[in-house]
Amino acid sequence: MSAETLTLVLVVVTALGFDFTNGFHDTGNAMATSIATGALKPRVAVAISAVMNLVGAFLSVSVALTVTNAVVKTFDSSATSATDALTVPGDVLLAIVLAGLIGGIVWNMLTWLLGLPSSSSHALFGGLIGATIASLGWNGVNWVGDGTQPDGVVGKILLPAVASPLVAGLVAGTGTWLIYRIIVGVAARFTESGFRWGQVGTASLVSLAHGTNDAQKTMGVITLALIATGRWTSLTSIPFWVKLSCAVAIAAGTYIGGWRIIRTLGKGLVEIESPQGVAAESASAAVILASSHLGFALSTTHVATGSILGTGLGKPGAEVRWGVAGRMGVGWLLTLPAAAIVGAAMWGLGNLFGLAVGSIVEFAVLAVVAGYLFTRSRRTPVGAHNVNDEWESTTASPNTPTGAAV
Amino acid sequence: MSDAFGQDVRLALDALWKVLLASLILGAGLPAVFALAIRSLASGRVIIGRAVAGVLLLVVAYGVVSGLLFIVASGQGKDVSFTHVIPQITEKPA
Numbered sequence: 356m357s358a359e360t361l362t363l364v365l366v367v368v369t370a371l372g373f374d375f376t377n378g379f380h381d382t383g384n385a386m387a388t389s390i391a392t393g394a395l396k397p398r399v400a401v402a403i404s405a406v407m408n409l410v411g412a413f414l415s416v417s418v419a420l421t422v423t424n425a426v427v428k429t430f431d432s433s434a435t436s437a438t439d440a441l442t443v444p445g446d447v448l449l450a451i452v453l454a455g456l457i458g459g460i461v462w463n464m465l466t467w468l469l470g471l472p473s474s475s476s477h478a479l480f481g482g483l484i485g486a487t488i489a490s491l492g493w494n495g496v497n498w499v500g501d502g503t504q505p506d507g508v509v510g511k512i513l514l515p516a517v518a519s520p521l522v523a524g525l526v527a528g529t530g531t532w533l534i535y536r537i538i539v540g541v542a543a544r545f546t547e548s549g550f551r552w553g554q555v556g557t558a559s560l561v562s563l564a565h566g567t568n569d570a571q572k573t574m575g576v577i578t579l580a581l582i583a584t585g586r587w588t589s590l591t592s593i594p595f596w597v598k599l600s601c602a603v604a605i606a607a608g609t610y611i612g613g614w615r616i617i618r619t620l621g622k623g624l625v626e627i628e629s630p631q632g633v634a635a636e637s638a639s640a641a642v643i644l645a646s647s648h649l650g651f652a653l654s655t656t657h658v659a660t661g662s663i664l665g666t667g668l669g670k671p672g673a674e675v676r677w678g679v680a681g682r683m684g685v686g687w688l689l690t691l692p693a694a695a696i697v698g699a700a701m702w703g704l705g706n707l708f709g710l711a712v713g714s715i716v717e718f719a720v721l722a723v724v725a726g727y728l729f730t731r732s733r734r735t736p737v738g739a740h741n742v743n744d745e746w747e748s749t750t751a752s753p754n755t756p757t758g759a760a761v
Numbered sequence: 762m763s764d765a766f767g768q769d770v771r772l773a774l775d776a777l778w779k780v781l782l783a784s785l786i787l788g789a790g791l792p793a794v795f796a797l798a799i800r801s802l803a804s805g806r807v808i809i810g811r812a813v814a815g816v817l818l819l820v821v822a823y824g825v826v827s828g829l830l831f832i833v834a835s836g837q838g839k840d841v842s843f844t845h846v847i848p849q850i851t852e853k854p855a
Contacts, residue, residue, distance in 0.1 A: 518773070
């Protein structure tokens with residue numbers, strides 16, 4: 356096996372690993388409110404979300420080869436053949452992608468351990484940016500795009516990160532306020548069952564949209580790596596096994612259910628009732644769909660969090676735990692630079708040993724770090740059995756339910 | 762770089778107000794219609810209540826189906842046009 360092939364295999368495995376973390380990190384975006392209100396049993400909710408993600412991933416037949424281009428100048432999208440399209444040598448690109456993916460995974464797992472919903476796309480982009488700066492220098496990064504559409508780090512990451520929670524919060528707040536005005540005086544037996552159905556529908560829609568968008572990113576990264584090694588030449592299609600493995604990885608991750616994050620979103624920010632759940636998920640679905648329709652790249656996580664906050668603000672008398680929201684805000688600010696630092700460090704480490712050995716060393720470091728973070732999580736487990744326990748506002752997040760033995 | 766930065770901000774704000782407008786109509790408007798349907802079901806006047814609720818739920822269903830269609834279309838690199846009331850899958854403008 357040549358050095359390049361070995362690195363390619365490690366890139367593919369790492370990319371699928373990232374896709375898996377992407378799945379469990381984002382289960383809460385769609386399902387946290389339905390689990391919190393009891394509209395769906397926790398296990399049923401993650402199962403529905405997993406199926407919707409799987410279906411969504413298969414729906415995406417368009418090619419997201421240029422996904423990395425949002426932040427790294429790797430790809431000339433006006434080129435007509437795959438081999439001409441690369442603007443950096445294949446082995447350089449492989450090294451950047453591997454280090455970047457590891458940066459994304461490490462940050463995703465750390466924020467999951469802390470119960471912080473943070474954007475998986477930001478983590479991936481952050482890792483890639485760090486690895487690119489380390490490898491190609493500042494000019495290798497696509498900071499602001501070419502001025503024809505919102506692009507680059509500013510247009511695709513920074514501006515949407517500020518704007519999306521605000522927009523989603525405003526929409527969810529308005530929806531919540533309207534709903535509670537309309538159902539004043541209506542007996543609870545009508546509102547409970549009605550809005551629970553509404554929750555299941557809207558949450559499924561969000562899961563489906565998530566599968567279509569997020570699985571496509573990993574498919575794009577893997578296909579890019581295949582092009583970099585000359586194993587794939589088409590610019591308009593991706594290999595079926597790539598689509599299948601990415602779809603399964605994100606669905607499996609979703610089914611595992613990032614319970615810590617689900618708990619923070621469903622119980623930590625606001626105490627949610629069914630009508631609020633409908634308002635929050637409708638707002639999330641509408642904002643995600645409208646923005647992708649208009650070419651504005653939003654993070655599902657930022658949208659979902661904004662919606663849940665908004666639905667807390669829109670209901671008179673509801674309490675928003677601003678301390679929890681503040682922690683999330685800090686997490687969001689740190690995501691890009693933190694993943695970038697890990698990505699850059701990984702690239703540096705790999706570079707010491709050369710492509711093949713370096714890749715193995717990087718992969719080993721990832722395995723050790725991921726294993727450590729997982730072991731830490733077992734000390735204070737959060738799962739389907741205790742995800743909805745009372746939120747203790749005095750203890751720090753991750754707010755592990757008291758009495759959670761094992 | 763600062764010019765390009767300003768251009769990025771301008772383009773983003775341009776898209777943003779459209780996102781906000783569309784989301785308010787679909788993301789806050791449709792749940793409100795859904796709430797009206799539930800209120801109508803609970804009104805006590807069984808036949809009229811159910812009829813009104815049925816019409817309102819059809820409006821919500823139209824919104825949901827449009828959303829689904831859009832997810833399917835965008836997965837295939839296509840767009841959805843709403844100019845003829847019934848949403849249609851169209852080629853994405855280059």
